Amino acid sequence: MKQKFRMKQTYKQTFQLNQKMIHSLDFLKLNSEDMQSLIDNALQTNPFLELRKAYDPSNHSYIENISNHPSLQEELYHQLYACLKSYDSHIMSYLIESLNDRGFLSYSYDVYLKELQIDENTFFKHLELLQSFEPAGVAASDAIDSICIQLKRKGKENAYCLMKKYKDIILTQNYHQIKQTTHLTQREIDILFEDIKQCQPFPCQNYSNQNDIYVLPDIDIIIENENIQIVPINQPNVMVNDHLYQSVRDNEDMKNFFNEAHFLLENLTKRNKTVLMVANELVDLQKSYFLYNDELVSCTLADLAQKCGFHESTISRTLHHKYYRFNNEVYPLKNLLVSKTLSGDSSDSIKKAIVLLIHNEDKQKPLTDEAIVSKLEELDLYCSRRVIVKYRQQLNIPSSSKQKRK
Numbered sequence: 001m002k003q004k005f006r007m008k009q010t011y012k013q014t015f016q017l018n019q020k021m022i023h024s025l026d027f028l029k030l031n032s033e034d035m036q037s038l039i040d041n042a043l044q045t046n047p048f049l050e051l052r053k054a055y056d057p058s059n060h061s062y063i064e065n066i067s068n069h070p071s072l073q074e075e076l077y078h079q080l081y082a083c084l085k086s087y088d089s090h091i092m093s094y095l096i097e098s099l100n101d102r103g104f105l106s107y108s109y110d111v112y113l114k115e116l117q118i119d120e121n122t123f124f125k126h127l128e129l130l131q132s133f134e135p136a137g138v139a140a141s142d143a144i145d146s147i148c149i150q151l152k153r154k155g156k157e158n159a160y161c162l163m164k165k166y167k168d169i170i171l172t173q174n175y176h177q178i179k180q181t182t183h184l185t186q187r188e189i190d191i192l193f194e195d196i197k198q199c200q201p202f203p204c205q206n207y208s209n210q211n212d213i214y215v216l217p218d219i220d221i222i223i224e225n226e227n228i229q230i231v232p233i234n235q236p237n238v239m240v241n242d243h244l245y246q247s248v249r250d251n252e253d254m255k256n257f258f259n260e261a262h263f264l265l266e267n268l269t270k271r272n273k274t275v276l277m278v279a280n281e282l283v284d285l286q287k288s289y290f291l292y293n294d295e296l297v298s299c300t301l302a303d304l305a306q307k308c309g310f311h312e313s314t315i316s317r318t319l320h321h322k323y324y325r326f327n328n329e330v331y332p333l334k335n336l337l338v339s340k341t342l343s344g345d346s347s348d349s350i351k352k353a354i355v356l357l358i359h360n361e362d363k364q365k366p367l368t369d370e371a372i373v374s375k376l377e378e379l380d381l382y383c384s385r386r387v388i389v390k391y392r393q394q395l396n397i398p399s400s401s402k403q404k405r406k
Contacts, residue, residue, distance in 0.1 A: 033215075049238060102143075103138045103202075103207065104139070111313055131149055143202060218234065226291055278310075281304060357372060373385055
């Protein structure tokens with residue numbers, strides 16, 4: 001009897017832990033790997049959940065990307081738990097979980113204020129606390145804001161103030177214009193750029209994608225006769241055994257398990273439908289890219305949210321660590337989003353970025369055009385190699401091969 005009692009207690013504890021875990025989940029942010037782990041765990045602990053057909057993990061398509069390094073979020077939580085300052089754990093957790101792969105804020109300040117339902121003072125108090133963590137520059141709005149945060153932490157007050165006030169002019173690298181606007185001497189400008197050069201625009205890049213052991217794509221994009229097909233993949237066929245419930249419906253524990261099984265299934269179904277809907281809209285917007293290898297068209301998070309009828313934060317969570325497979329290669333779905341600065345007046349933004357990249361490059365190993373394309377993508381600026389060649393010529397910047405010969 002004692003043994004049975006202990007088993008029943010363990011059974012209850014397992015359910016309570018599982019229930020707490022499931023109800024606290026943000027299902028939209030689950031990638032395919034996490035979703036499968038959740039289902040595997042639920043299948044082992046919930047008697048009402050079962051697969052419609054035998055599940056074979058070998059059928060799953062994945063790209064192995066094994067890493068033993070902690071994720072950025074894990075590092076930030078470690079620092080948070082050791083922090084002696086007062087803070088609201090819900091707000092801090094929301095901020096940490098909302099960071100994108102570069103460690104930057106995913107939304108505008110207004111979205112955070114609305115989602116968290118807090119005032120500006122409370123928001124910025126918690127944001128400043130997060131920005132005081134390592135690596136310096138984390139939780140910035142973008143690469144420029146990250147540099148400003150690092151300058152301030154290093155005590156480079158003059159460079160920080162100049163960067164905040166004249167960032168658009170400073171980024172042009174036009175010394176004459178900078179002199180005229182800021183009234184700095186040539187020596188002061190050189191010191192300013194040296195201070196900026198010591199900062200890392202993407203301080204969290206070493207953490208990128210380290211938290212995923214496997215990259216499991218959510219959809220296949222297939223082209224047939226100039227028609228695009230979007231096929232969901234890696235979605236186990238889970239069902240709830242309603243017949244079993246009829247024989248145990250008077251047992252309170254069994255009733256809880258039964259309700260939990262339906263809750264899990266409903267939320268996973270909503271998650272899969274939302275991912276597929278957003279992917280359909282996004283691929284439709286970029287169909288020329290897939291069909292004719294054209295440049296990606298302008299599409300921001302806000303544009304996609306409006307088209308889908310969702311909030312920006314919902315779209316961001318939906319795209320979080322979701323991947324598509326195309327021509328046997330796997331890519332993040334969010335790569336299909338392109339900043340509006342890339343349409344119309346985009347050339348000016350790209351040219352400024354190229355000038356900044358060339359200024360900060362290793363002169364012994366100048367950047368190739370392909371490397372510049374990759375660096376621009378890190379800044380959410382997208383263009384082809386031939387466009388880089390054209391802009392180099394317009395800016396009178398020699399190619400990497402010509403620089404090496406000098």
